[in-house]
Amino acid sequence: MNNPKLIQARARSYSEAIAQIFYEVRESRNPLDQELRRFFRNNKKYGSRDRRFIAESLYSLFRWFGWVQDILPISAPDVACENKKFCSGLIAVLCLDNLHIDPVAEHFSQLAGVNMQGVPKTDLDEKRQWMGKHFGLKQLKNTDLVPDWFVEELPKDFNLEELIIDLQKRPPMWIRLQGPQNKNNTLRELKERDFDIYPHSIMKKAIKIVNPRVNLYELKSFRDGQFEVQDLASQSLGFACQAEGGQRWWDVCAGAGGKTLLLADHMESKGGITSTDIREWKLDDLKKRARRARFSNITTKNLKKTRSASKKRPYDGVLVDAPCSCTGTWRRNPDARWSSTAKDCEELATIQADILEKSAPGVKADGVLVYATCSFSVRENEEIVENFLKTHPDFYLEDFPHPLTLKPTGGILRISPSPEDCDAMFAARFRRKN
Numbered sequence: 083m084n085n086p087k088l089i090q091a092r093a094r095s096y097s098e099a100i101a102q103i104f105y106e107v108r109e110s111r112n113p114l115d116q117e118l119r120r121f122f123r124n125n126k127k128y129g130s131r132d133r134r135f136i137a138e139s140l141y142s143l144f145r146w147f148g149w150v151q152d153i154l155p156i157s158a159p160d161v162a163c164e165n166k167k168f169c170s171g172l173i174a175v176l177c178l179d180n181l182h183i184d185p186v187a188e189h190f191s192q193l194a195g196v197n198m199q200g201v202p203k204t205d206l207d208e209k210r211q212w213m214g215k216h217f218g219l220k221q222l223k224n225t226d227l228v229p230d231w232f233v234e235e236l237p238k239d240f241n242l243e244e245l246i247i248d249l250q251k252r253p254p255m256w257i258r259l260q261g262p263q264n265k266n267n268t269l270r271e272l273k274e275r276d277f278d279i280y281p282h283s284i285m286k287k288a289i290k291i292v293n294p295r296v297n298l299y300e301l302k303s304f305r306d307g308q309f310e311v312q313d314l315a316s317q318s319l320g321f322a323c324q325a326e327g328g329q330r331w332w333d334v335c336a337g338a339g340g341k342t343l344l345l346a347d348h349m350e351s352k353g354g355i356t357s358t359d360i361r362e363w364k365l366d367d368l369k370k371r372a373r374r375a376r377f378s379n380i381t382t383k384n385l386k387k388t389r390s391a392s393k394k395r396p397y398d399g400v401l402v403d404a405p406c407s408c409t410g411t412w413r414r415n416p417d418a419r420w421s422s423t424a425k426d427c428e429e430l431a432t433i434q435a436d437i438l439e440k441s442a443p444g445v446k447a448d449g450v451l452v453y454a455t456c457s458f459s460v461r462e463n464e465e466i467v468e469n470f471l472k473t474h475p476d477f478y479l480e481d482f483p484h485p486l487t488l489k490p491t492g493g494i495l496r497i498s499p500s501p502e503d504c505d506a507m508f509a510a511r512f513r514r515k516n
């Protein structure tokens with residue numbers, strides 16, 4: 083694509099799309115992935131290459147928003163590619179994510195009058211200095227990349243600097259091989275399609291994929307239910323539950339079933355899982371995914387229509403994968419950094435305590451209860467566990483090996499993006515006294 087007219091037309095069209103979606107997400111606080119899907123559904127003219135450029139630019143804008151918010155115009159410009167401030171903000175984030183080696187990006191740098199020489203590759207301090215030199219932003223701090231309220235939510239001994247370095251990296255994709263390993267053709271298909279794959283050294287079914295070039299959902303092994311896209315941190319929850327074949331489990335907040343399928347796989351499809359949620363449409367997705375994976379031991383129930391815990395026939399295991407502020411997925415969803423608030427954590431903590439309270443009677447004597455969030459917030463994690471133990475003397479924390487290191491956890495699992503290159507996760511495993 084060296085034709086200058088074509089590059090100019092692309093730059094115009096891309097910048098219009100990026101500006102439209104960016105300001106819509108800022109205003110509506112809707113998730114970026116949802117707005118992207120809606121935009122491309124209504125604008126069929128964009129091919130896969132265009133969609134990739136537009137989507138990556140938007141993820142970069144939100145990832146680095148804390149550093150470029152003073153460059154960008156406050157509201158959507160009339161003509162994005164003629165707005166120097168917008169083009170400056172856009173080229174800054176493309177450079178920060180090393181996505182600037184592209185004729186369209188070069189065009190933005192010319193429009194903005196920015197020299198793209200010497201863009202630092204990885205070091206965050208060097209990137210900050212580069213921003214100071216090229217954009218006159220001398221006062222930038224690493225902590226500007228997360229909102230102030232977030233720092234207050236973290237445990238006292240938390241290494242915030244390390245987390246911020248991780249949050250600024252583009253995340254890889256993790257998949258979980260599913261079903262009997264000897265019948266699973268996923269690895270062969272991924273190799274044939276030239277994917278860069280990195281199987282996890284301890285969790286044998288977890289495979290990291292860096293920069294997938296083909297849509298994973300188009301692969302035959304996916305359509306045959308032989309793998310699911312699931313972050314390593316989510317996958318490790320299976321080892322906190324330790325569900326076994328023949329047991330009965332209740333996945334209380336099952337949503338679209340990521341953890342239900344994980345449990346079913348650990349149980350080798352033997353025994354039963356009851357998957358509930360208050361959102362019926364999510365359970366419909368779960369049913370489709372269970373069919374694709376050929377798991378026939380899953381029953382779904384809308385919690386709004388049924389009485390909650392089964393006291394008559396309590397379960398061997400209950401998983402509460404609670405609704406949370408999802409701060410642990412901010413690397414994957416950088417827009418959420420700027421749409422979530424401390425009030426969300428406060429309100430969610432009340433909901434989480436309530437769900438846990440209502441789920442506990444569903445655990446049989448000597449059964450297991452696992453509480454999990456993908457949040458860093460003490461209010462949503464440690465405080466919920468502490469209060470639950472205080473008010474439920476019939477439960478105690480039970481040790482299990484850390485799924486990624488095999489060290490004892492004392493019953494509490496905390497996973498951070500480093501060193502495994504994944505989302506964050508918090509889990510507590512309780513055992514009910516006999």
Ligand SMILES: C[S@@+](CC[C@H](N)C(=O)[O-])C[C@H]1O[C@@H](n2cnc3c(N)ncnc32)[C@H](O)[C@@H]1O
Pocket residue numbers: 334335336337338339340341342358359360361364385403404405406437
């Ligand atoms: C973290 S998501 C669950 C993700 C799911 N377990 C998975 O692995 O795909 C939390 C879920 O809790 C559900 N939820 C919210 N309030 C609930 C409640 N009071 N009882 C049960 N589920 C609830 C939400 O609809 C959402 O699907």
